[in-house]
Amino acid sequence: MNILVIGGGGREHAIAKKIKQDTPTDSVFCCPGNPGMTIDGIETVVIDLSDVDQLIAYAKKQAIDLTIVGPEQPLLDGLVNQFQAAGLKIFGPTKEAAMIEGSKSFAKEVMQAAKVPTATYQSFDQVDSAIAYLEQQEVFPIVLKADGLAAGKGVVIAQTRAQAIQTIKRMMEDRIFGESGSRVVIEEFLDGEEFTLMAFVDGVNVYPMIPAQDHKRAFDGDKGPNTGGMGAYAPVPQIRQSLIDDSVETIMKPVARYLDAQGSSYSGILYAGLIVTQTGPKVIEFNARFGDPEAQVVLPLMESKLVEVLESLLAHQPVDIAWSNQxxxxxxxxxxxxxxxxxxxxxxxxxxxxxxxxxxxxxxxxxxxxxxxxxxxxxxxxxxxxxxxxxxxxxxxxxxxxxxxxxxxxxxxxxxxx
The missing domain is CATH 3.90.600.10 (Phosphoribosylglycinamide synthetase, C-terminal domain)
Incomplete structure (x- = not known):
């Protein structure tokens, strides 16, 4: 087969490398990719990801059998919608479904409607209203989130009211996260063990992967600023299997059912950043794709062939995924x-x-x-x-x-x- 992976980071390297290991005879192309991928026999293709017409033309000329979207921005730009309209097979959620990552307030509204456990919150698009809300709060720390995409850095845990107000001003007035910070979500701080649960989703059908845990802070001991992730591991032995099962039933499946009922049926990878609280697992965030660096530690444990799983999902056929015990x-x-x-x-x-x-x-x-x-x-x-x-x-x-x-x-x- 000819497989095209959209993106150029470590997550996309993991996807492409997994395919090459599964079936060495497959031709795997990564756009734009990076030079390190070529070591594993992955061919890089330099096309601007915003030039969808050129991407479609390339996929047709190269007789691409399946395209897999790695990063979030092309999903939110509607790449899947446009490939589908051109009659090309592509794996990933549509623009409408991917909004579960593109807007924190939208994700909160979905969780509220689907009765999914998460932190209490308020959304604001005016800085004065956000500050007035913070001045009424008595419990700190408190969590401040830029509503839009911010490369994994748009979340600040403010320890004091003064720090929270300063952060809101930097987000909404100074626009340290660009337009992503024009709207903010302020939510309660949840304390507990965090973990990542990713799943393959086909409409209302959810197939969970092995859980992972990443390390967001820059320095040892979870010190320093938030990053896109400094490392990860899988599975997470301190998270009981009953909690994983509970998360699938009370979080992943209700969200999939709700989006399907709203006409935005989800097809792709659904990523849930979860935390174990005294009342059970709750959602910190949703992403609409594989995590990075979680993909790099989870995919090597997948014994089933990735492309075969994705093909079955796109054909709306049930899948049974085998995982290593390592x-x-x-x-x-x-x-x-x-x-x-x-x-x-x-x-x-x-x-x-x-x-x-x-x-x-x-x-x-x-x-x-x-x-x-x-x-x-x-x-x-x-x-x-x-x-x-x-x-x-x-x-x-x-x-x-x-x-x-x-x-x-x-x-x-x-x-x-x-």
Whole structure:
């Protein structure tokens, strides 16, 4: 088959690499991809993702059998709708269904209507109203969210009223997150163990994956600013299976049924960021695609062939997904300054001699024959093993071999495992 993966980061590298491992004879193209992907036999295609006409023309010319959308922005731009209108097979939610990620207030309205457990909240599009609401609150910390997309950085946990008011002004007046912050959601802070539950969804049919847990804060001990994710692991042994089952029944399925009943039937990956509270699991956020870095640790544990699963879902056929009994852990290497002010591109060390690990590239570029950083998160190093300590030992041993001058990574990924 000819498979086209839309996107260019570590998540898309994981999707494409999984397909190549499942069926080496498949031709996998990634648009725009990144130079690190070519090591795994993935062909990169430089087309602007906003040029949908050119993407459609390429898919037809290349006789693409299936397109898989990785990142959120093309979904919200309606790429799936336009590919479908052109008669092309594509996996991902429509623009209407993807709004569950594109707007925090829309997601909250869906959860409220579907009776899905989540934090209490209010939405505001006027800074004065938001500040007046904060001045009435007695319980802190409190959570402030830019309504739109903010590359995983649009959430601030304010410890005090003064910090909350300052953050609201920076979001809504200074527009530190651009237009995404023109509307904000203010919600109660939930305390508990967080985890990620992703599922393959076909209308009202939900097929959960192995749960994962990522590490959002930049530095060891969950210190520093929020990032797009500094590492992850799967499964999450401290989350009981009964809680996973409960999450599927009380969160994932009701949302799928509600969207289907509203005429925005969901077809794609539904990502739920969840937290275990004293009254059970509640939703922190929804995404309309694979998580990054969760995809890089979950997909290596999937024993079923990814394309076969997606083809069955698109044909509205039931799927039975097989998973490995091993564990998986991944550590992100980032450029110094990430996520606030990323330093200039820096050459990466030679990674060709690493052992017992997989490398998923994200922010990299080629300059002559050398690989340089090209953004904040540069790569993720992942290992599978029979138990987590073995996986951690393998990864940190390999990372220690490398002269990662000008880069940093957390030394404690997986510290919550128990």
């Amino acid at each position: 564990v998986s852990l991944g550590v992100v290497v980032a450029r110094e300054g990430y996520p606030t002010k990323v330093e200039a591109p820096q050459q990466l060390p030679d990674l060709s001699k690493t052992q017992d690990v997989a490398i998923y590239y994200s922010g990299v570029k080629k300059v002559e024959d050398h690989t340089f950083s090209n953004g904040g998160r540069v790569l993720l190093m992942q290992a599978k093993a029979d138990e987590f300590q073995q996986a951690k030992t393998t990864i940190y041993r390999e990372l220690a071999k490398m002269a990662f001058d000008g880069f940093y990574y957390r030394k404690d990924i997986g510290y919550r495992i128990r």
